[in-house]
Amino acid sequence: xxxxxxxxxxxYRRTSLxxxxxHLGLSQTTVSRVVNQSPGYLRIAPDTRDRVLAAAAxxxxxxxxxxxxxxxxxxxxxxxxxxxxxxxxxxxxxxGIEDSLLLGGYFYFVVSHRHRPDLLRDYPSLLLSRAVxxxxxxxxxxxxxxxxxxxxxxxxxxxxxxxxxxLDHTLAAHQALEHLKKLGHSRIAFIKGQSFSSDTQTRWRxxxxxxxxxxxxxxxxxxxxxxxxxxxxxxxxVATMKLLERNEPFTAIFAFNDHSAMxxxxxxxxxxxxxxxxxxxxxxxxxxxAATNNPGLTTVRQPLQEMGRVAxxxxxxMLRSPEEHQxxxxxxxxxxxxxxxxxxxxxxRKTRTPTLIRSGQ
Amino acid sequence: xxxxxxxxxxxYRRTSLxxxxxHLGLSQTTVSRVVNQSPGYLRIAPDTRDRVLAAAAxxxxxxxxxxxxxxxxxxxxxxxxxxxxxxxxxxxxxxGIEDSLLLGGYFYFVVSHRHRPDLLRDYPSLLLSRAVxxxxxxxxxxxxxxxxxxxxxxxxxxxxxxxxxxLDHTLAAHQALEHLKKLGHSRIAFIKGQSFSSDTQTRWRxxxxxxxxxxxxxxxxxxxxxxxxxxxxxxxxVATMKLLERNEPFTAIFAFNDHSAMxxxxxxxxxxxxxxxxxxxxxxxxxxxAATNNPGLTTVRQPLQEMGRVAxxxxxxMLRSPEEHQxxxxxxxxxxxxxxxxxxxxxxRKTRTPTLIRSGQ
DNA sequence: CTGAAAGCGCTTACAG
DNA sequence: CTGAAAGCGCTTACAG
Numbered sequence: 001x002x003x004x005x006x007x008x009x010x011x012y013r014r015t016s017l018x019x020x021x022x023h024l025g026l027s028q029t030t031v032s033r034v035v036n037q038s039p040g041y042l043r044i045a046p047d048t049r050d051r052v053l054a055a056a057a058x059x060x061x062x063x064x065x066x067x068x069x070x071x072x073x074x075x076x077x078x079x080x081x082x083x084x085x086x087x088x089x090x091x092x093x094x095x096g097i098e099d100s101l102l103l104g105g106y107f108y109f110v111v112s113h114r115h116r117p118d119l120l121r122d123y124p125s126l127l128l129s130r131a132v133x134x135x136x137x138x139x140x141x142x143x144x145x146x147x148x149x150x151x152x153x154x155x156x157x158x159x160x161x162x163x164x165x166x167l168d169h170t171l172a173a174h175q176a177l178e179h180l181k182k183l184g185h186s187r188i189a190f191i192k193g194q195s196f197s198s199d200t201q202t203r204w205r206x207x208x209x210x211x212x213x214x215x216x217x218x219x220x221x222x223x224x225x226x227x228x229x230x231x232x233x234x235x236x237x238v239a240t241m242k243l244l245e246r247n248e249p250f251t252a253i254f255a256f257n258d259h260s261a262m263x264x265x266x267x268x269x270x271x272x273x274x275x276x277x278x279x280x281x282x283x284x285x286x287x288x289x290a291a292t293n294n295p296g297l298t299t300v301r302q303p304l305q306e307m308g309r310v311a312x313x314x315x316x317x318m319l320r321s322p323e324e325h326q327x328x329x330x331x332x333x334x335x336x337x338x339x340x341x342x343x344x345x346x347x348x349r350k351t352r353t354p355t356l357i358r359s360g361q
Numbered sequence: 362x363x364x365x366x367x368x369x370x371x372x373y374r375r376t377s378l379x380x381x382x383x384h385l386g387l388s389q390t391t392v393s394r395v396v397n398q399s400p401g402y403l404r405i406a407p408d409t410r411d412r413v414l415a416a417a418a419x420x421x422x423x424x425x426x427x428x429x430x431x432x433x434x435x436x437x438x439x440x441x442x443x444x445x446x447x448x449x450x451x452x453x454x455x456x457g458i459e460d461s462l463l464l465g466g467y468f469y470f471v472v473s474h475r476h477r478p479d480l481l482r483d484y485p486s487l488l489l490s491r492a493v494x495x496x497x498x499x500x501x502x503x504x505x506x507x508x509x510x511x512x513x514x515x516x517x518x519x520x521x522x523x524x525x526x527x528l529d530h531t532l533a534a535h536q537a538l539e540h541l542k543k544l545g546h547s548r549i550a551f552i553k554g555q556s557f558s559s560d561t562q563t564r565w566r567x568x569x570x571x572x573x574x575x576x577x578x579x580x581x582x583x584x585x586x587x588x589x590x591x592x593x594x595x596x597x598x599v600a601t602m603k604l605l606e607r608n609e610p611f612t613a614i615f616a617f618n619d620h621s622a623m624x625x626x627x628x629x630x631x632x633x634x635x636x637x638x639x640x641x642x643x644x645x646x647x648x649x650x651a652a653t654n655n656p657g658l659t660t661v662r663q664p665l666q667e668m669g670r671v672a673x674x675x676x677x678x679m680l681r682s683p684e685e686h687q688x689x690x691x692x693x694x695x696x697x698x699x700x701x702x703x704x705x706x707x708x709x710r711k712t713r714t715p716t717l718i719r720s721g722q
Numbered sequence: 723c724t725g726a727a728a729g730c731g732c733t734t735a736c737a738g
Numbered sequence: 739c740t741g742a743a744a745g746c747g748c749t750t751a752c753a754g
Contacts, residue, residue, distance in 0.1 A: 067731035294655030
């Protein structure tokens, strides 16, 4: 007895509805109605209600959600499919998704497909056999019609009933290109996204349109695309090396995302070019490491967490009232974040006073 | 008809066991035995087996896992609880967990407690009412006895039957401190972890022990602790500012983790100190951004993904054979990663030839 | 070698 | 105002 008293184990013995009903001398039906406040709840005698509630609290009754799901056809589970879970983009979205789902009493399975065709093909049925009620696809295009509601974050699905949560890419392109234009850049290089990324096409079209409006030329020789292979900043580094080999002068790069912007900075540094003094670099997304990068990344922020929250609450809404007319797409707005990876173009710098140079964030 | 043909929707109409049995003129029992290869499978007539398998494939039978779980008391779901999902540490572990679980046919719920006491208190019962079979706690200490197997990653739980997956902190401390010692650092500052992090204590004790062995002094004036509030690199930046205010000279910092090491670098830069020429900084974890940080972070790598894989396969093992004696803890080994945030101490540099200076990674 | 029956823990028409 | 009964889609003793 000289040892520390063991903490008395919390009672995790689960009471079933049957036991609770027996304990109260009531039918399961009545008990079920009370604890779930189901239709008919109001017609139950107030003191019966109180007795049930008291006993449920005392015996720590918690419904078996599996059984509820089987019977009522609502598993209270949805699934989120992402390209790769250990990636800043997906997890910011997941964080927002979790916020909304928790409020709605839903749990979620995460699966990552890693661009593997077998997983992309098999996951939908695997998830359906788990009775998930809905699916959120993050940066993943779903090209089959599923028997459950699907919300896509940056997925650009044009299929059936899928609701897309998407960024206003036109505004995003405008913010980035106008920023570079103001700084005096006219020879701007572009790093396009990997072909597997569902944002690649949409964003590129917006860039072309906006560049036209702003009178910015897009030169094929200053355009490279990220390769499918490679992780982290590597694809951006490789793409930028390719760009440098072409010997076509440029003073700025607009990268597809922050990862590739960081890779671009690495490649430029290796080639002896200073960022931002020789070359300005603009990223996209504003993942957490964009701020701590050196130099801090000027970037177009996607409200990833908010996109997750909106995706989840939209999905819950669809589950609650399937019949209601649902918008096909919901637009969210980017925010432009100026840090230290962009500066006045060298040509312009000479003609202006140093105080005009942004001091950064 | 001039539009593109719509893709014929894949058949997602789910066949039930009952339907399949009726279609075959067999009992559910037999069909169940075949599709699950359950005990008794071998006693079934080979051609019955073939007929069942053929029909199951043709009608695309997939069991309803919810119903299976309810009946067999195996939901095939486990849960992972993490402090925060949008954090490089947790997601690397999750990535490994997913690898192992997928192979075992399990899916998982992720929940993040964000150090909120209410969530930490309520999640266990919420998960139990979801019938999860087991729990993996990442960097979270579980101090109640749960009725299901629990594996803890860096949780250091000394409770009941919990299996801990932990890093060899002594080796880790040895790698980092010997590295700094070799570079000629003797005045080393230490950033301790937040009090809520379960690794803080263990790692600090290991550091004290190893420092003693290596003859490295730990000065209270050169020791600071991360504050609980603040996200990303901010706590590390704040701690380092506090350190600098003390006006006690130091030439190196051993930080609790990579985030705080990055924050330290920011604070040092703001104070006009160059990393690594004035101060060397060593991080811990090797999260993805450690490599892309500028300067690249010298750090102690935790094999996070492996830890996740080991945690999940250990849990599955416990679910399969609960009676088997299970080790109380499983040790994994750190790898020391030299990058560019550490260099020879200034005092030493003068006395050696420049070629001795590491060229970095 | 195969099947009838019970039951996992719930919800929900239906009835009174 | 309350309950008996059926049934969600499975698995598993038990029986033959």
